[in-house]
Amino acid sequence: MNPIRILSMKITGVTIYVTRIPVRIKRRHGSGDIEGTVQNAILKLDTDAGIAGWGDAAPWAVFTGTIEANAAALNVYLRPILLGADPTRIEALLDRANHAVVGHPEAKAAMEMALFDIVGQASGLPVAELLGGRCCDDLPLSFSVADPDFDRDMEMVQRLYAEGLRLFKMKTGFAGHAADLKRMERFRKELPADAELRIDYNQGMAAHDAIRQLRDVEAFRPTFIEQPVPGHQRAALAEITRALDTPILADESVFTTTDALAVATQRIADMVSVKIMKHGGMMAGRKVSAICEAAGLACYGGDMFETGIAHLAGTHMIAATPNISLGCEFYQATYFLERDLLAEPFPVRNGRVIVPTAPGLGIKVDEDRVRHYAVETLR
Numbered sequence: 001m002n003p004i005r006i007l008s009m010k011i012t013g014v015t016i017y018v019t020r021i022p023v024r025i026k027r028r029h030g031s032g033d034i035e036g037t038v039q040n041a042i043l044k045l046d047t048d049a050g051i052a053g054w055g056d057a058a059p060w061a062v063f064t065g066t067i068e069a070n071a072a073a074l075n076v077y078l079r080p081i082l083l084g085a086d087p088t089r090i091e092a093l094l095d096r097a098n099h100a101v102v103g104h105p106e107a108k109a110a111m112e113m114a115l116f117d118i119v120g121q122a123s124g125l126p127v128a129e130l131l132g133g134r135c136c137d138d139l140p141l142s143f144s145v146a147d148p149d150f151d152r153d154m155e156m157v158q159r160l161y162a163e164g165l166r167l168f169k170m171k172t173g174f175a176g177h178a179a180d181l182k183r184m185e186r187f188r189k190e191l192p193a194d195a196e197l198r199i200d201y202n203q204g205m206a207a208h209d210a211i212r213q214l215r216d217v218e219a220f221r222p223t224f225i226e227q228p229v230p231g232h233q234r235a236a237l238a239e240i241t242r243a244l245d246t247p248i249l250a251d252e253s254v255f256t257t258t259d260a261l262a263v264a265t266q267r268i269a270d271m272v273s274v275k276i277m278k279h280g281g282m283m284a285g286r287k288v289s290a291i292c293e294a295a296g297l298a299c300y301g302g303d304m305f306e307t308g309i310a311h312l313a314g315t316h317m318i319a320a321t322p323n324i325s326l327g328c329e330f331y332q333a334t335y336f337l338e339r340d341l342l343a344e345p346f347p348v349r350n351g352r353v354i355v356p357t358a359p360g361l362g363i364k365v366d367e368d369r370v371r372h373y374a375v376e377t378l379r
């Protein structure tokens with residue numbers, strides 16, 4: 001497209017599809033369970049240039065926020081900011097969004113990825129290139145071991161190992177310490193030594209007992225231990241970080257850049273999980289990563305219960321951000337959802353996520369499938 005034409009585009013339509021997609025496996029976490037279906041607010045922005053951009057807000061009520069609130073944030077508070085706006089003014093539009101409604105980082109992430117998708121398609125550039133350019137062509141994928149039926153989970157782990165996956169994150173803190181140790185022992189016994197074991201408590205430990213129990217966990221040589229205690233218990237998390245040899249990764253403790261600054265300057269953790277749904281988009285995720293990088297904290301590419309649309313945004317962000325060096329967990333589109341919303345499969349090969357090279361987010365959305373899973377459409 002002619003550059004002058006790109007800079008005079010206008011957003012002409014804002015559609016929000018609230019989808020409910022069945023899931024194939026159950027998930028248990030220290031903070032809550034997922035089974036049956038997941039709900040997302042899928043955003044479509046139309047422009048007068050004939051280009052449409054797509055976004056995905058993937059809230060989780062016990063972690064980031066609710067689907068009802070995020071659909072309302074998009075429909076009531078962000079719609080008037082977007083309608084008639086120039087989609088290339090991404091920072092300015094996010095600034096307006098932050099002044100129009102507090103919180104709702106998932107809605108803002110959806111808005112940001114739809115804008116980048118439009119600008120990328122208009123300019124012929126993938127989103128990673130708009131963010132500064134890719135530093136890699138693929139990312140190691142992590143699968144979360146979180147099924148209450150551990151036998152079924154181990155079958156899945158073996159299958160994924162055979163497909164080339166090497167990163168496995170075991171969800172712990174919901175069935176008791178003894179059961180957790182048994183699962184770790186079995187994982188180490190049944191998987192070859194190059195299978196990386198990572199542990200995620202999702203805040204499931206009591207602070208008074210955490211250090212003693214985590215010393216038992218260290219015997220299984222996890223790469224890191226994620227968020228053992230509740231997010232707000234920062235002093236306890238810092239104490240655990242000092243006491244253990246295994247790196248401690250903060251997830252629920254870091255939503256905002258202010259949170260990241262506190263974790264970095266006070267060394268509350270050794271690593272941080274970057275999620276576009278927590279921080280409110282790719283640029284916000286890169287700010288969190290930059291703060292961590294300044295303090296020597298490596299970052300991990302986390303996610304929520306996303307469709308391939310948000311996975312693509314996360315993939316472009318990580319590809320352009322070398323400090324997010326611990327892999328990504330974008331497994332849901334391929335292994336968790338009954339069907340994803342992308343017209344082609346989310347790109348996973350040999351246990352790695354391939355960074356798309358087509359303009360924008362890089363893979364088209366199947367709008368008929370979005371409509372099929374929509375339980376409510378707001379236009």
Ligand code: MG
Pocket residue numbers: 200202226227251252273302
């Ligand atoms: Mg986590």
